Amino acid sequence: MNILIDGKQVLAQPEDTILMAARREGIFIPSLCYNEATEPTHSCRLCMVEIQENGRADMVASCAYKVKEGLVVTTESESLYQVRKTLLRLLYAQAPENSSIVALMERYQVVPKEKLVPKEGQCILCGLCVEACKKLGAAAISTIHRGVIKEVNTPYGIQAKNCIGCASCAGFCPTHCITVEDTEEGRTIWNKKFKWARCEVCGAIVGTEQHYKASTGDTQVICPDCRRKTMTDVFADTLGELY
Amino acid sequence: MEEENKKGIQEVLDEYPKEQRHALAILQSVQKEYGFISPNSLMAISQYLETPISELFSIATFYKALSLTKKGKIVIKVCDGTACHIRGSAQILEECKRALQINEGETTPDGLFSIEVVNCVGSCAMAPVVICGEEYHGNVQIGQAAEIIDQAKGGVGNHE
């Protein structure tokens, strides 16, 4: 279907959100908590846009609003600017000096407000880590409490039994606030120590022992390259006989 | 002596079908039976519902009806609904804190009393309201909170 974004005709798919359609067209809408690989959390609210539908005007989150025929979207306006300005200031107060937030502030020429007392840590509670852990990991972390003291943690703040040390959470975090300590021996994350699983052929690190077990179930530890080589040898042996 | 009257955790769980939607109700039953939700209880529920512990922990910390720590035998709830607030609930809270020498959210060292500030309990026409255990006290005057707690202390003494 056709929708209008900033006066431009854009082709959109039926299940698209405004943000998906805009991104495909290369139209910029700021966002921090959106990641195609996970369920959306709709939490940062930076992606708000103005819409016109059946004569009704509204401000909606583009990562959540599904497109409809005849939708008219505006991504830049004075009121949107005011909202983004305050949101960026609020985000900055949670994660001062974070490069993504600072970059957006520069783009919109927003100066931080000193009166907004900063919070401890760099978490903006976007929820991506929790979603990533649910999808790719072992559902070891979650949001705890509610209201202004809401935070992300493992149950009781101690090492989680089911954490496999995959660090998907850290990979998805837009403010890089999840501490991952990698050494020669292993990894420490969320207060839990892991040992590396090393390829039995070449010695390369394939991940933590628990992560490897969870993703392959193999008792033999072998890295992707060596596995490919082994398979090639197997094929060569089998096919070799034919030729 | 009280421990004997408590059900085993499995008995509590078996009252519910193994469906995610009963998570909150199960946690509330556990809360009612034991006065709080222990790590073991959480683990048992997690296995029963096949739900990750992190999710149950999230629920247990989200809802105020659930507590991960044991509360006192008698919980003193000071209502801070709007009607109670403008009729002086803040003073009453201070009185309770002074009388028991603990802050809100805490329990006395002997495990007898806890103080909690609660949201509107719906008895606004009798504001300010203090709930001592199961008893509602309305139109609490300045100085009365200390009396209510003294009475409760006496009551506990009688039952021991």
Next chain:
Amino acid sequence: MSKEILVCCGTGCIAKGSQSVVEEFQKKLSDGKDIKITPYVKKVGCNGFCENGPIVTILPDHITYYKVAPKDVEEIIGNLGDTPVERLLYQDDKGNRVRSREENPFYAPQYKIALRNTGLIDPGNIEEYIKAGGYTGLKNALQTSPEQVIRQVEKSGIRGRGGGGFSTGRKWRSCYEASADRKYMLCNGDEGDPGAFMDRSIMEGDPHSVVEGLIIGAYAIGASQGYLYIRDEYELALRHVQRAIEDARKKGYLGKNILGSGFAFDCEIVRGGGAFVCGESSALMASIEGKVGEPRVKYIRSVVKGLFDQPTVLNNVETLANIPYILTHGGEVFAKMGTEGSKGTKVFSLVGKVNRTGLVEVPMGITLRELVFQIGGGIPGNKAFKAVQTGGPSGGCIPESLLDLPIDFDTLKEKGSMMGSGGVIVMDETTCMVDLARYYIKFLSEESCGKCTPCREGLRHMLDILTRICEGKGELEDLDLLEELAITATKASLCELGRTAANPVLSTLHYFRGEYEAHIINKRCPAGACRELIRFTILEEDCKSCGICAKHCPVSAITGELKKPYTIHQDICIRCGNCKVKCPFGAIYVE
């Protein structure tokens, strides 16, 4: 002679000892007196006038007694059929003792629809509900089509009584038109607005009206399963609604083939977990699904995709309590009352600094002045009226200049507030409006689900700013920052809690900016409430050296001797105000 003695057993009167009054009546009446009293003493639901409880009503004489103690019971029995016991009757504003509710200025202007049975029937007895006309609405509904039921509701013009004010008829129609193999009918009994207790009283005192409303709604939209989400803190309401459901099942009003119509529907209670945000419809549904009560985006409405992603209607307790009436008497009768945009009656909880506090059900369109001064009897202690707060934490304050505003959904919204669930909190000159804003923001900062940035972080900073202002550490530019945060929360929050969170701040700033400025510029609290900014002082010429103040000072900050005025030591004083309250000569004042 045949008398009915109704003793109020709502939560309020029970707290004041009405259980003992019931027991005393039962004991004395079974002592075999000459006068045969039939039928009996009846425990009824909340009479809505809790401060004056325990309340006892004698029928058919229509005599109502207040503040009845067990020791009064013998005299009441002795006077049955005779002149009433004067000292237990209510005294009106002119000082006259009045017998009946119709003469009581609190009850007289009321017109009860939602509260029609509350306080008159035994809530645990389904037969009494039926005798009072109950389940007639359901019978009528089942004899017509779902579409015709919806049309009656649309004709009535009834709008959601929980705060949203959305047209109930329109909501039912949208869900009726959605096609799915399974639909849900829900009741929102998570009354969380501080200062509101109408839903509690209805659930305690007339639970069948809610159940019947739910069944009628389910029939209209085509739902086969229903849930009543009831607040965890409402023990009595939970028990009474559970009993009502079980009794309704036994009578065939719930289950397969209801009253032989072929319609099947059943419902169960889901207990809340102590979270205000679960009053929000999508959070409530998440809670029923066994998850945390976090709202979801509602660009696709719940009537299309709600509970378990199926078409769902959620109605408030009071809304549902009106439905049987509408289906018994017809939508047009309901629409005769109220204003153009807001039909019918509304139950308000009139509380705070007002002489007569309690539940008031009146047609929409009554003015605030009538509500506060006529029904409420004005401000105690002859203090000056300052404002009313309507709509709870999502609402705003209405100052004296707007007292003649007729109350309805739209007028209140225009003035920066909202009807909300119907809580009307009256405030006088001793209420600090900055502290009030701080109170609501603190409440919301704990109750917000915490998911989205503008709400969670906005509340965090607004609370920090308001607390500093109340402590005398504010600056003028804080007011600009407050407004900036408030506007962002209003525009960008994910759910209505966040979008209305700033209302208390914005409305108090709008009508009482002077108070904010006094706190900031003069470091003064004009209402004498903010502890960091006030001092208690003993007026030397009025002090009689009785020493009562010193005795009640919890930190021993007052010293003095006989024949000399006492003094309060400001460095030790914690500003609790005990001394001022206890001084028999009014010699202590606040500045």
